[in-house]
Amino acid sequence: MFEFTLTARNGHARAGVFTTPHGDLLTPVFAPVGTQATVKTLTPEQLKDINATLVLSNTYHLYLRPGDELVRNMGGLHKFMQWPRPILTDSGGFQVFSLSDSRTVDDEGVTFKSHIDGSTHRFTPEKSIAIQEHLGADIIMAFDECSDPNDHAYTELAMERTHRWAERSLRAQTRSDQALFGIVQGGVSPDLREESAKFISSLNTPGIAIGGLSVGETKQEMHTMLDVMASHLPESRPRYLMGVGTPEDLINGVARGIDMFDCVLPTRLARHHSAFAPEGRLNLMNASFTRDQSPIDDGCDCYTCRTFTRAYLRHLIVAKELLAGTLISIHNLRALIRLMEQIRYLIENGTFEAQIPELLVLWSNNAKRINHEG
């Protein structure tokens, strides 16, 4: 059911097709994040318009609200949120470690308190898989522990626990229509990353996720870890770099053999009035845009750029109109999805690797906020 076909390679970069019950994913792919069964402020129609294919949703959030059994009773996540294309759910592990009010980890699982109402809950690998089977995404994740990468000793323990939990997750799986990915951990330690990549690869899951990056390490550390893992991961299966990232991270990740990405960045930036633009990331509330009749990016094909001026977007922001967040989200997501479409095209033409420096320069301005005062 879950075939991954590589259609082109260029250096370490790959273009492929991953088949799922809800359609083919062309890789490399960037997945918008729909934390609570909605990509914030956007309708599924608007997501289709920007050619989104894969959408990520969060197991931790949906378990707490509205509850995974409710979603199952409503016909599963695709039907509930009316997204007919592929969906990926994470394992809940990352949110338990980053969002919950308190938590205690043991070999069996994690007990934590809800960030919503303080109620006590427990996740185990078996529970995480059961929840994800209720939700019914096409791609699901093994339960893992994400640790502080600066604590090498604990990172090793957490990695070993993640490996045992991956085996338990696989044993717990009862549905054959969901691709369960194992997750490589190991912090910023090359030896742990190598060990984890080998172990997770040995499980023969239909895809492999890479966790524990983009959590505070340097870009150089992230790149080193990606390089270390690349040689130990099977070529024949898709590689998913979780929670990443910025436009530069996407370019650098694809260059190191990554096929799938997700990140809240484009929608979170949008809600803070920040837009990806050719001259760099723009804060559209800035007074310099008061009379700016150009779109955010006149090379962009999204509804927002085809329709509205920066002056109008700034007016909406200043007037506290929610439509601003919707329109900028459409653009920011389309910008990253278009970047991935462009990269895929370059890989298929064999010119991606040669153009990496140019792409990085083109997008480097979007790493920092440009000051548009005056």
Added chain:
Amino acid sequence: MFEFTLTARNGHARAGVFTTPHGDLLTPVFAPVGTQATVKTLTPEQLKDINATLVLSNTYHLYLRPGDELVRNMGGLHKFMQWPRPILTDSGGFQVFSLSDSRTVDDEGVTFKSHIDGSTHRFTPEKSIAIQEHLGADIIMAFDECSDPNDHAYTELAMERTHRWAERSLRAQTRSDQALFGIVQGGVSPDLREESAKFISSLNTPGIAIGGLSVGETKQEMHTMLDVMASHLPESRPRYLMGVGTPEDLINGVARGIDMFDCVLPTRLARHHSAFAPEGRLNLMNASFTRDQSPIDDGCDCYTCRTFTRAYLRHLIVAKELLAGTLISIHNLRALIRLMEQIRYLIENGTFEAQIPELLVLWSNNAKRINHEG
């Protein structure tokens, strides 16, 4: 440029076509309110999808933010907000009297303080028309004074001032591509309403607005005023009942010869999770909708009803997701626009008057909130 053609009558109800520079308006028509150059949370695409034709925008708000000269420099309101169909602006009078921090009225105009920053401004009939000419709507309003309907003596003074201001508004007009409507005032006094209807009619404006209703008077008082005015207003020009209303108000208004309406009700209700439904106005946050797999109204053709369950909408509300407001706004606006389309059809078939009692029963449940506990 502004022809009004009556295509059918049924009792006092009328169906017609009002030609404007941005297309024909089929009347009776309900106009969504786009206070700050946006119908809250909706894109123009979504407004077109629900067959909105006329959109109202507020002179007071746009004058303060982003400023009418900016809108003019951006090519006018149609281009700025990208609404290609007809737009109507009010005169700013009502907001000055209801929203501004303080105000002093004299025969020349009104001095008021901005509700945004407390800055002092002055509107006169000439200023209101100049602002509305900068904004560039198809239909604009004479500057008027809306008074407390319970103060008969002051209401008479305010009406007389409104008449003088209507004459000054007409003299101030320089653009021929905007239909300037005079506004009838007179509170809840039959004699003042008759006098005002006669006076405003004598000005031969291409349409006539009715102000000062739906401001606290009883439904019976509103109906009496509409009946009094009807016989003194020219048949040949469209009649616009400002700021009205509820579904029942629309039915009762059309039955008394009204052709145009606007109201914030559908979008305001939506932001408070309240939806027009066959069984009455629903508070979709209610726990009874937790597992409700039906749409808001399975007879409705809007995107929301074609796509989403009440259970999903409730989840979005409970999870504080802004998409809830967007989706319910789409439905509530479509419900009133569809009601007007239905009424127009019935007028053209000569069956509206006979069906008024049935329509009122059908919509009566939406006047009150139905308790869906349990």
